[in-house]
Amino acid sequence: RYVRQLQRLQLLFSPTAADARGARQFVEEAAQDFARQHPDVVLYVSPQSGPGPAPVLRAEYLNGTVRDELIASKTSEEIVQLATKLANQSGLDIIRIRKPFHTDNPSVQGQWHPLTNKPSVLTVQGPRLQPQ
């Protein structure tokens, strides 16, 4: 069954700042619909009093990564799109994956070493023959 990797979304904005207008509109109009459509994500709305830092949408994932996205001077629709994008992501870092495959046990028959295809006289020590 699908387990959503996004744990919680924190909406940090100031109710008086000019660039948080989109955030305020999002909270008034679209936040409830978003929360209903994503029942396994907890949405926290925390208005900060007074002039504070830029309005930010903080996403926390099940593996512990915290991702901050600036929502200053964004419309409500753009914030909804951003929130759905974060909800569909997992918490893995967004870097280039070197290889699309990985194994912990690459070798089943034993990895090659210079003595694999040599006669076993070189590796095996037999029982020491008694002098007669």
Place this chain on the structure above:
Amino acid sequence: MVVLSAARWVRSRLSDRFWRVQEVLKYARHFRGRKNRCYALAVRSVRRAFVRSTKARREKKRFLRALWITRIEAASLEHGLKYPAFISNLVKSQVELNRKVLADLAIYEPKTFKSLAALAQRRRQEGFLAALGDGKEPEGIFSRIVHHH
């Protein structure tokens, strides 16, 4: 007038020059010498590095194929077969394994590779018998090709 346009032009100055410079320098941090610190030198070096990395993506395919061929050649020589004989006889026995997989088998599954080398050797002997000892029905099993329709 001239005075008005000069004043308007002087009034706006860059405030995020630091971040614009860091965007370029972050790709030059592992370079040698002043190229990793000084912006003017770093811009040129970073651009050349990007161009080289774009062109190298085509070379990487050739390089890796040559590496696989070297490894398969070494592994098949351990079993007494040369690389052209090995590959051609595998293809004739309808074993469509590419060089990447053959190299990985040679490293991680040596017994499987030994059996593949034995298969190629047997197919080679059957080929010689079919070509030289003509007239009799060849007893070769691995020479008979399976047709999928």
